[in-house]
Amino acid sequence: MYEIWLMLNIVWETLLAAWPLVLVLLLVFAGLTWAALSRRGAAWRTAWPVALGGAATVGVLTFLALPSLTRSSLGELKYWVDWLTLAGLAGGFALVTAALLLPLAALLKRQPT
Amino acid sequence: MKQRNGDGRSPEPDLPGAASADLQRRRWLRAFSAAPLVAGMAASPATAAMKTNARIVIAGSGLGGIAVASRLLKQLDGASVTIIDARQKHYYQPGFTLVATGVWPVDKVLDPTADFIPAGVKWIPEMVAEFAPAANVVVTSGGQRIAYDYLVVATGLQLDYAQIEGMDVAAIGRNGLASVYAGPEAAVATWTALDAFRQKGGQALMTLPAGPLKCAGAPLKMTFMVADRLQQAGTLANSRIDFHTGLPTDTVFGVKVVNDDVLARWKALGIHNHYLSKLVAVDPGARKATFASPEGQRETLGYDFLHVVPPMRAPDVVKKSDLAWKESGFAPGGWLEVDKATLQHRRYKNVFGIGDINGTPRGKTAATVKKSAPLVAHNLTQVIAGREPDARFDGYTSCPLIVREGSAMLIEFDYEGKLTPSLPMIEPLQESYLAWLMKVRMLKPAYVSVLKGRV
Numbered sequence: 001m002y003e004i005w006l007m008l009n010i011v012w013e014t015l016l017a018a019w020p021l022v023l024v025l026l027l028v029f030a031g032l033t034w035a036a037l038s039r040r041g042a043a044w045r046t047a048w049p050v051a052l053g054g055a056a057t058v059g060v061l062t063f064l065a066l067p068s069l070t071r072s073s074l075g076e077l078k079y080w081v082d083w084l085t086l087a088g089l090a091g092g093f094a095l096v097t098a099a100l101l102l103p104l105a106a107l108l109k110r111q112p113t
Numbered sequence: 114m115k116q117r118n119g120d121g122r123s124p125e126p127d128l129p130g131a132a133s134a135d136l137q138r139r140r141w142l143r144a145f146s147a148a149p150l151v152a153g154m155a156a157s158p159a160t161a162a163m164k165t166n167a168r169i170v171i172a173g174s175g176l177g178g179i180a181v182a183s184r185l186l187k188q189l190d191g192a193s194v195t196i197i198d199a200r201q202k203h204y205y206q207p208g209f210t211l212v213a214t215g216v217w218p219v220d221k222v223l224d225p226t227a228d229f230i231p232a233g234v235k236w237i238p239e240m241v242a243e244f245a246p247a248a249n250v251v252v253t254s255g256g257q258r259i260a261y262d263y264l265v266v267a268t269g270l271q272l273d274y275a276q277i278e279g280m281d282v283a284a285i286g287r288n289g290l291a292s293v294y295a296g297p298e299a300a301v302a303t304w305t306a307l308d309a310f311r312q313k314g315g316q317a318l319m320t321l322p323a324g325p326l327k328c329a330g331a332p333l334k335m336t337f338m339v340a341d342r343l344q345q346a347g348t349l350a351n352s353r354i355d356f357h358t359g360l361p362t363d364t365v366f367g368v369k370v371v372n373d374d375v376l377a378r379w380k381a382l383g384i385h386n387h388y389l390s391k392l393v394a395v396d397p398g399a400r401k402a403t404f405a406s407p408e409g410q411r412e413t414l415g416y417d418f419l420h421v422v423p424p425m426r427a428p429d430v431v432k433k434s435d436l437a438w439k440e441s442g443f444a445p446g447g448w449l450e451v452d453k454a455t456l457q458h459r460r461y462k463n464v465f466g467i468g469d470i471n472g473t474p475r476g477k478t479a480a481t482v483k484k485s486a487p488l489v490a491h492n493l494t495q496v497i498a499g500r501e502p503d504a505r506f507d508g509y510t511s512c513p514l515i516v517r518e519g520s521a522m523l524i525e526f527d528y529e530g531k532l533t534p535s536l537p538m539i540e541p542l543q544e545s546y547l548a549w550l551m552k553v554r555m556l557k558p559a560y561v562s563v564l565k566g567r568v
């Protein structure tokens with residue numbers, strides 16, 4: 001329980017240290033979602049493949065690039081805990097990407113009325 | 114040689130990049146982190162604060178002092194909490210090895226102290242000049258006499274470079290002289306010296322004195338990183354690394370299983386160990402270091418790179434006070450006489466200690482403070498309530514031991530030297546990316562959470 005609480009605080013402080021970027025992403029997400037929800041004909045169903053494809057791409061790229069971006073390398077992943085950590089982080093970036101792409105794609109791929 | 118405050122920190126470093134801290138941004142951040150939404154998300158499970166008008170003085174604004182202050186403010190309603198410390202800059206000391214090895218810029222280890230002093234705490238920007246525990250008074254460097262009901266000693270320790278003849282902290286960074294401990298400017302200068310050394314390679318002398326040290330893993334990390342930087346530069350083959358320690362044969366670390374693992378790794382790297390060999394003098398201009406055996410035999414060696422780890426002791430203000438140990442192995446260093454389980458002073462029951470100053474078997478690390486700050490705040494609250502301190506500290510400490518750039522081992526252990534991984538899946542002696550990632554990305558956010566009294 002303590003470790004979960006500690007991890008939540010680490011995430012919180014990390015986000016707080018990058019708050020301008022976090023704020024911009026939240027505003028973009030909110031704006032896109034509002035726009036997509038308020039417009040009739042937004043193509044949510046066809047947006048999913050785009051969002052998932054983009055998320056998968058970002059996830060894979062993050063998985064491959066994050067070690068070197070943190071002054072390490074894929075070769076330093078030595079046991080399953082390392083792989084799980086990296087996969088979790090890549091998944092987080094993928095999730096954010098999906099959250100941004102979904103309303104955007106829904107807006108751009110409007111269904112014919 | 115130049116003397117520094119308390120635990121070896123200079124009051125106001127003048128560093129490129131550090132002075133340009135964006136005060137406005139920090140104010141916004143502070144306001145944001147204090148917002149109700151944030152507080153609601155980040156606050157620990159609420160417990161009713163105890164009403165009291167106790168006067169609590171905390172000597173020191175390092176991690177321990179501020180973390181305990183943050184917690185006391187949440188646990189006590191009506192208490193007066195005063196922090197006494199002249200330092201205007203707060204140092205994230207766990208990051209010094211990263212700065213000294215070229216991994217981090219120095220601004221990552223520097224923050225204004227004011228950013229972390231909790232709202233509601235009175236901050237007296239002076240040093241404690243005298244402890245008078247029998248009178249429940251501290252005297253500040255400005256001559257103020259501050260009376261207290263309860264005292265928390267969090268002064269940190271004194272880096273005793275003066276024990277090394279010829280050592281000049283101001284000379285770090287020149288002529289191959291390095292020392293990661295002396296402060297952020299010394300960490301930067303150490304990287305300057307190491308960066309120059311690795312270009313050509315040569316003779317590196319690494320040192321480790323006997324006796325209590327803060328972050329006893331730092332001399333080992335520096336040794337690993339010197340080897341790694343030479344390897345990266347392609348100069349390891351024409352270099353020699355000698356590690357001199359005042360410790361007995363086959364000992365470089367206090368936890369045997371870790372010690373043996375490190376020695377095996379060093380053997381593979383070709384690092385040569387010299388035991389019962391204490392650095393006693395240095396001639397920076399001539400690049401010569403003198404080592405002495407316990408029998409007094411002296412040997413002078415030339416070097417291209419020398420990493421100095423100074424002996425450490427309690428600051429004079431504690432050492433010369435009645436708060437220091439009078440007997441036991443902690444007496445020569447003048448460490449604070451606390452019970453190792455409750456961290457309550459053994460003779461003055463209204464006094465507690467936290468952090469490097471404590472005369473306890475192990476644990477002069479930020480991780481120790483992380484685990485013991487809640488305990489000190491709790492036990493102090495118990496004493497204020499007229500009860501016995503009932504929380505007991507197991508001596509937890511942790512060392513993300515960097516083995517090269519990009520990899521580390523996450524070692525956690527207790528007073529007995531027993532490995533105590535926080536998560537069962539963590540393998541302490543497994544070099545790993547996760548441990549490295551924690552060191553370079555996750556531990557500072559955790560540290561800030563400790564300062565805020567949340568974890």
